[in-house]
Amino acid sequence: MRPGFIICYSVLENYFFVGRKREEELVDNKFCVLVVDDEDDTREMLDRGLRRRGYQVKVAADGKEAIKQLKASNIEIILLDIRLPDCEGIDLLENIKKINPDTEVIIITGYSSVESAILSMKRGAYDYLEKPLKIDKVAALIEKALEKHKLLETVALYEISTAIFSTIKxxxxxxxxxxxxxxxxxxxxxxxxxxxxxxxxxxxxxxxxxxxxxxxxxxxxxxxxxxxxxxxxxxxxxxxxxxxxxxxxxxxxxxxxxxxxxxxxxxxxxxxxxxxxxxxxxxxxxxxxxxxxxxxxxxxxxxxxxxxxxxxxLAILKDHMLLANEGLKKEESKCRDMIRELELSQKQLMQSSKLAALGRLVSDMAHEVNNPLMVISGTAQLALMEGVQDETMKSNFQIIRNECVRAKDIIERLLQFSRPSKGEFKKKDINDSIRVIVSLISHQFEINGIAIEEHYTKEPLWVCIDDKQIQEIILNIMNNAKDAMKDSGIIKIIISQEQDKARINIEDNGFGMPQEVLNKIFEPFFTTKEKGTGIGLSICQNIIKNHNGELNYASIVGKGTTASIKLPLAKEQ
Amino acid sequence: MSKILIVDDEPVIIDILTKLLLLNNFEVLSSVTGEDVIDILNRGEKIDLVILDMKMPKIRGTDILKKMREFDMGVPVLILTGSIDKYKHEEEFKQFGLNLDDVWQKPVDLYLLLEKIKSKLMKS
Missing domain, CATH: 3.30.450.40 (GAF domain)
Structure with a gap:
């Protein structure tokens, strides 16, 4: 069992001793030198000489005693005779370095052999001294060894601080x-x-x-x-x-x-x-x-x-800042969305109020214009009924009558645009709706050299629509497609399902439209046709919006145009 | 010979319709203000059909229709109007026993109007 004792120090040099044994030398600031030599004279000479120079000195006559002393005390320097009765000095040096690598060992040898000196240095000895020893020389070497010891500690401290401050994680x-x-x-x-x-x-x-x-x-x-x-x-x-x-x-x-x-x-x-x-x-x-x-x-x-x-x-603060920043970004994005929605609402409101104003205007205008139209057309028809003989007159009256009908149609369309009917929504297979309208117009289109390719879905696509309004839109788009082709062409009608929507694509291989025209096609009264009113597609778009659907156009000049209608599928009941 | 009452604030339209009807052997009565329609109908004269304008300055077509319903006159009516969203007023017309094909918007084809008048008279 180990001898039980306790020694506690404070860094402020307030130290405590508790336990069985007081180790005086450990509390002294003097450096401690252990002299290991089997010759009594040498030990005594060194003990005396070094004490006089202010060192604490411990002595050992053999290797066993030396190890005991080393373990028990804080020894900075060992003067070690290379020849001891119980062991070789070289082997003891190895043991010493194992127990305390920081202890500096100076080899004492009576045999001035370069080989043994080199060997001892290789095993970690600081230096060696030849006998007979001179105390001044010994003390000078000890001082040098202590300086090295201190230097090593300083270097170690520097390395420690460098290592410690190498990271902040x-x-x-x-x-x-x-x-x-x-x-x-x-x-x-x-x-x-x-x-x-x-x-x-x-x-x-x-x-x-x-x-x-x-x-x-x-x-x-x-x-x-x-x-x-x-x-x-x-x-x-x-x-x-x-x-x-x-x-x-x-x-x-x-x-x-x-x-x-x-x-x-x-x-x-x-x-x-x-x-x-x-x-x-x-x-x-x-x-x-x-x-x-x-x-x-x-x-x-x-x-x-x-x-x-x-x-x-700081990292936490940074995270909080990032989080806050993220939050701000989200809020900003929300604000932007709200602004966009407001702008859209404002546009819609403006559009609605424009339409309302336009509606009133058109309604009043229709009344004011339709009455004289009735008079003109009626008078012309009456003249024809009463039997105008002159063929030119007959033809002129017929022209008057026809133009009145055209004027009436324009007014009718304006009325429809400004007062879009809410429509009568019924569940319908969109394939059927389109089949009906295509069957009505295909002959007329064929006469004009235009073929219609129809691609329907195998299964019915149920949508909730005002059938007449949707057919009117299809007719309008197909007439536009026809007008975009000179003498011949193909119009493809492709019906498909796209997630929860029915898609109707109407593709023509006509002239196509440049982007600047494409940008304006839904604007009321915009037209590229000689006799167009420019409200057809506006009406179509309004009707599709009333169906919660979308109407989009894509076009490439010289290749053709595709109108794409998306309508929400009817909910199953 | 059927007798037709034309109610319209435009005298020129009354003229044209009168000519059309006379030409086709109808008897014609007319009112430019609309205010005397009830009197005309109440004075015992047999009217077979009323051609009625809706938007007039002194009295509206609907007011005349209301009065006619009030007095239970049972005379068929054909609306001939300058401008009306007939789909919007469909329910209102139904209350007066009118269908949407009884509501015509000017200008009308006189041949078609004539056919309509004849068919209405046949039904009544």
């Missing part, structure tokens, strides 16, 4: 911290505990602990060693039995830990968490040098953790 940072802790403090079990939202310590990352322990562990401030360190913001080294430490008497301690350093992670007087470094398999306990390193390391870790937290907060 918490997950990566925690991994770097535990890796460095293992390396820098030569721990075989390490963990970083941070404070959760309830102010309890949880294990943010660890080496050597099971997932279950990591998940379950929640330590309140003041509880156990970790909680004590967080509460007191005071680092501790723990070695040996803690039963005798009055601070930890009420606290539970992990039994498998041989030595531990627990350091608070503090930034701006605020505890962020704690860093644990434990030695379980390594026999040698942590010492003052380790605590010193751990304290500096912890201050760097605290800074990096604080940065990572700030980064995390």
């Amino acid at each position: 918490m997950k990566e940072l925690l991994q770097i911290i535990v890796d460095l802790t293992m390396k820098v403090l030569r721990a075989d079990d390490t963990s970083v505990m941070l404070l959760d939202e309830q102010g309890k310590l949880y294990i943010a990352i660890s080496y050597g602990l099971t997932e279950d322990i990591i998940k379950k562990t929640r330590i309140a401030i003041g509880e156990r060693i970790s909680g004590w360190v967080a509460q007191n913001t005071e680092p501790v080294i723990l070695t040996g039995d803690l039963k005798d430490d009055p601070r930890f008497q009420e606290l539970s301690v992990r039994g498998d830990i041989k030595s531990a350093i627990v350091v608070p992670l503090v930034k701006n007087k605020k505890v962020l968490g704690i860093l644990n470094a434990n030695r379980i398999k390594i026999e040698k306990g942590f010492n003052k040098g380790d605590l010193y390193k751990a304290s500096i390391f912890a201050s760097l870790v605290s800074l990096a953790l604080d940065n990572a937290n700030l980064y995390k907060e």
Whole structure:
């Protein structure tokens, strides 16, 4: 069983001694030199000479004693005789480096052999001295070795800080911290505990602990060693039995830990968490040098953790901002949609009010014009009835009569445009409606050299329509198609189902329309025909809209035009 | 010989229709204001058909139809109007016992009008 003792240090040099054994040398700031030599004279000379120069000195006559001393104390320099009674100095050097790689070893040899010197240097010795030794020379070499030792520590510290500040991402940072802790403090079990939202310590990352322990562990401030360190913001080294430490008497301690350093992670007087470094398999306990390193390391870790937290907060803030921005974009999009709808409504309102005004105007005009038309046409017809003999007169009266009928038709169409009938909607197979109208006009179209190709659906396509209105639209579109072909051509009528809509495509291979004409075809009174009124397609569009459908035109100059009607399929009842 | 009453605020139209009807051996009575129609019908004179304009300055065609229904005159009527959305007023016409094919919009083909008048008289 290991000798039980505990030594705890604070970084502020307020240290505590509790336990059976007081290790005076560990609290002294002097560097410690271990002299390992089987010659009494050499040991005594070095002990005396080095003490005089301010070093703590320990002595060992053989390898066994040397290892014992090394494990028990914090030794910076070892003067090692290459020939010992119980072992070869070279082998002992290897063991020393295993126990504490930071300890600098200077080889003492009575045999000035270059080979043994090179070998010892290869095994990690700092330098070698030849016997007989001169104390001044020894002290000068020790000073040099210590300088190297300090330099290495500075370099290590620089490397640590570079590594720690290489990331601001918490997950990566925690991994770097535990890796460095293992390396820098030569721990075989390490963990970083941070404070959760309830102010309890949880294990943010660890080496050597099971997932279950990591998940379950929640330590309140003041509880156990970790909680004590967080509460007191005071680092501790723990070695040996803690039963005798009055601070930890009420606290539970992990039994498998041989030595531990627990350091608070503090930034701006605020505890962020704690860093644990434990030695379980390594026999040698942590010492003052380790605590010193751990304290500096912890201050760097605290800074990096604080940065990572700030980064995390910034990232959250950024997410919130992005979310808010996304929300704003959505709102903006909604506003735009609303504006579009308003503009559309406004246009429709304008169109409706225009149509209403036009309706009133046309209605009044129709009354005013139809009466004189009646007079003109009636007079002409009466003259014909009364028996006009002159053929020219007869022909003239007939022309008058026909033109009156044309004028009446124009007025009728204007009336229809301005007062679109709501229509009588009935469930109907659109194939049947179209078949009827095609059968009525196909002969006339054939005479004009125009063939009609009909493509119906196999199954009925039920739509809810005013049959007469839809037939009128088909007739109108087909007449337009006919007018777009000079002497011959083909009109294809293709009926199909497109999701929940019936589609009627009327394709001609006529002249086609340029885009600027296509853009205007639904405008009332726009026409490219010599005798057209320009309201046919406006009426068609109004009627299709009343059917909750769509009427679209596509055209390529020289190739032809396709009118496409979409009507919602009737709901099954 | 059937007697036909023409009601229209346009004297020229009354003239044309009168000529048409006389030419086809009908007796013709006419009213330009429409206000005296009920009097004419009430004075015991047998009228076989009324050709009625709807939009007149002093009295509307519908008012005349109402009066005729009120007095239960049972005279067939043919509407001849300058402008009307007959589909919109279909129900209204039905109340006066008129079908949509009894409502004609000017200008009319006189031959067709004549055929219609004859057919209405045959039915009555």
